[in-house]
Amino acid sequence: MTEELTSFLQEIKYDIEERLPKHLEQLRAPLVLKDAMIYSLNAGGKRIRPALLLATIKSFEKPIRSGLDMACAIEMIHTYSLIHDDLPAMDDDDLRRGKPTNHKVFGEAMAILAGDALLTYSFELVATMNEKEITATQKLLLIQELAKAAGPEGMVGGQVADIEGENQALTLEELVYIHQHKTGELLAMSIVAGAIIAGATTDDIRNLRLFAKELGLMFQIKDDILDVEGDTETIGKPSGSDDGNNKSTYPNLLGLNGAKKKLDEHMLRAKEYLYNVNMNHELLLTLTTYVAERDH
Amino acid sequence: MTEELTSFLQEIKYDIEERLPKHLEQLRAPLVLKDAMIYSLNAGGKRIRPALLLATIKSFEKPIRSGLDMACAIEMIHTYSLIHDDLPAMDDDDLRRGKPTNHKVFGEAMAILAGDALLTYSFELVATMNEKEITATQKLLLIQELAKAAGPEGMVGGQVADIEGENQALTLEELVYIHQHKTGELLAMSIVAGAIIAGATTDDIRNLRLFAKELGLMFQIKDDILDVEGDTETIGKPSGSDDGNNKSTYPNLLGLNGAKKKLDEHMLRAKEYLYNVNMNHELLLTLTTYVAERDH
Numbered sequence: 306m307t308e309e310l311t312s313f314l315q316e317i318k319y320d321i322e323e324r325l326p327k328h329l330e331q332l333r334a335p336l337v338l339k340d341a342m343i344y345s346l347n348a349g350g351k352r353i354r355p356a357l358l359l360a361t362i363k364s365f366e367k368p369i370r371s372g373l374d375m376a377c378a379i380e381m382i383h384t385y386s387l388i389h390d391d392l393p394a395m396d397d398d399d400l401r402r403g404k405p406t407n408h409k410v411f412g413e414a415m416a417i418l419a420g421d422a423l424l425t426y427s428f429e430l431v432a433t434m435n436e437k438e439i440t441a442t443q444k445l446l447l448i449q450e451l452a453k454a455a456g457p458e459g460m461v462g463g464q465v466a467d468i469e470g471e472n473q474a475l476t477l478e479e480l481v482y483i484h485q486h487k488t489g490e491l492l493a494m495s496i497v498a499g500a501i502i503a504g505a506t507t508d509d510i511r512n513l514r515l516f517a518k519e520l521g522l523m524f525q526i527k528d529d530i531l532d533v534e535g536d537t538e539t540i541g542k543p544s545g546s547d548d549g550n551n552k553s554t555y556p557n558l559l560g561l562n563g564a565k566k567k568l569d570e571h572m573l574r575a576k577e578y579l580y581n582v583n584m585n586h587e588l589l590l591t592l593t594t595y596v597a598e599r600d601h
Numbered sequence: 602m603t604e605e606l607t608s609f610l611q612e613i614k615y616d617i618e619e620r621l622p623k624h625l626e627q628l629r630a631p632l633v634l635k636d637a638m639i640y641s642l643n644a645g646g647k648r649i650r651p652a653l654l655l656a657t658i659k660s661f662e663k664p665i666r667s668g669l670d671m672a673c674a675i676e677m678i679h680t681y682s683l684i685h686d687d688l689p690a691m692d693d694d695d696l697r698r699g700k701p702t703n704h705k706v707f708g709e710a711m712a713i714l715a716g717d718a719l720l721t722y723s724f725e726l727v728a729t730m731n732e733k734e735i736t737a738t739q740k741l742l743l744i745q746e747l748a749k750a751a752g753p754e755g756m757v758g759g760q761v762a763d764i765e766g767e768n769q770a771l772t773l774e775e776l777v778y779i780h781q782h783k784t785g786e787l788l789a790m791s792i793v794a795g796a797i798i799a800g801a802t803t804d805d806i807r808n809l810r811l812f813a814k815e816l817g818l819m820f821q822i823k824d825d826i827l828d829v830e831g832d833t834e835t836i837g838k839p840s841g842s843d844d845g846n847n848k849s850t851y852p853n854l855l856g857l858n859g860a861k862k863k864l865d866e867h868m869l870r871a872k873e874y875l876y877n878v879n880m881n882h883e884l885l886l887t888l889t890t891y892v893a894e895r896d897h
Contacts, residue, residue: 329753332753332754333754333758334753334754334757334758334761335758335761335762335765337761337765338753338757338758338761339753342753385717389713389714389717392713394708394709394710394713395710395713412690413690414690414691414764415761415764417685417688417690417691417713418685418757418760418761418764420717421681421685421716421717421720421757422752422753422757422758424717424720424721425720425748425751425752425753425757426748426752426753428724428744428747428748429744429745429748429749429752432741432742432744432745432748433745440737441736441737441738441740441741442737444737444741445728445737445740445741446728448724448725448728448744449725449728449729451724452721452722452724452725452728453725455721456718456721456722456725457625457628457630457634457635457638457718457721457722458628458629458630461630461634461714461717461718461721462629462630462631462634462718464714465630465631465633465634465711465714466631468710468711468714469631469633
């Protein structure tokens with residue numbers, strides 16, 4: 306990772322982590338609910354979605370500030386999905402990033418409600434963003450993209466397909482469907498949202514959406530590879546834990562080298578789409594390389 | 602109930618129940634997820650929120666058609682809240698309106714996800730409503746009101762307070778907080794949404810919001826009274842079932858006659874606010890009387 310990217314990601318992480326709880330602290334809502342929402346929002350993570358959104362805005366040479374609330378909204382939706390995924394009825398996880406999961410601390414009922422509240426509030430946040438340079442039509446488009454990426458045709462649909470595919474041998478096509486929907490859509494949406502906020506042309510948005518789709522798949526393939534190669538300390542969960550759940554993964558389907566080849570293919574296509582966009586490519590190129598080469 | 606109101610409510614119920622599943626059938630999402638979403642949407646109910654929304658539009662002498670998608674969105678959010686409320690970690694109910702609850706049919710994981718999907722999709726529906734007479738600014742306001750009514754400061758907050766108050770003796774103030782948030786906000790929002798779609802003035806919207814708040818409380822007090830007085834067959838759940846959960850109710854706090862007096866007080870105030878609005882009052886007046894006098 307270049308020094309420039311490192312400092313960009315650190316800066317973003319700092320800005321977002323400072324801003325996220327502030328939105329919730331001012332709510333007139335039961336304290337325990339706000340605590341449960343903030344607990345999981347504050348649980349850290351790479352903040353990759355905010356980084357993608359803000360990197361896109363920066364690449365169009367627009368002020369990052371204009372995307373901070375949208376980045377918070379996306380991070381809230383990502384966080385709600387983690388809270389619900391960890392529930393006993395779903396993945397039944399006790400730990401997330403080394404900390405007890407939401408339902409372990411606040412109980413199952415509160416975890417369900419904290420997730421519901423984060424999801425709902427994220428739409429209020431986008432609808433009320435105090436950014437004069439973003440028009441009502443742009444905000445509506447952002448809400449539409451966010452709901453589509455997170456809802457039945459996006460993330461929730463992918464989660465359902467993932468559950469349905471558990472303990473089954475999946476085809477590569479089925480595996481791609483799950484990843485594109487469960488994680489890919491929201492990652493891609495982060496980039497598309499950046500382009501919308503930056504006022505990009507329809508053509509540029511189309512190419513960035515295709516770029517983002519490739520990047521999302523790269524992200525998942527790399528996760529699967531790290532899960533085979535990585536050690537527990539670096540990636541924060543027991544190595545091979547997906548294997549234990551009998552889940553289909555890229556290395557399982559294609560072999561480790563096959564998965565790495567697939568990753569390279571997606572990176573090649575990602576870069577092709579990116580070069581079609583009328584923007585400064587450097588930051589997103591570096592990010593693309595980082596996704597493929599990161600060690601956690 | 603007057604014949605005119607009966608036929609209005611029947612017409613609305615028919616329109617909404619025809620339209621609700623159509624929105625979901627066209628989604629490109631896993632079949633089982635769509636089935637789970639549609640199962641609960643089709644489970645019937647009074648469709649009181651769509652009726653309030655469309656009655657408000659009609660009272661401003663605007664076409665009901667312009668509010669049908671918004672009514673569907675609100676009904677989806679109401680339905681998601683019922684699915685999550687029924688979960689084992691929450692109220693643990695096996696039956697809803699005489700039919701097995703969502704998680705009894707589709708399992709807990711799918712019920713959580715069907716609720717999440719309905720909630721998320723409802724915002725997409727509002728953002729993409731194909732109503733030329735509604736501006737982008739009006740749609741944004743509708744999304745903002747919907748998210749506020751359903752989120753941590755509204756319905757979810759009320760649900761949290763309800764859980765926190767279980768098996769405790771509540772004050773009247775605490776009981777009012779729970780009802781205003783758990784059910785009142787979304788009911789009130791339905792009326793406010795109708796006013797926004799009809800292009801009402803800020804003053805009229807303010808008075809309708811106050812009217813709706815009173816109506817929401819009336820609705821809950823009447824539910825509590827029916828729970829003491831009603832028989833199982835008419836209201837569809839065992840009479841006194843809230844009592845069995847040791848929940849505080851208006852009749853428990855004020856006595857049955859005290860609760861009835863409270864209902865009358867709220868009805869009086871509701872009508873006062875309504876008369877301040879520059880609209881045809883008849884339909885909402887009849888609805889107000891119906892809420893107070895219904896037997897189920």
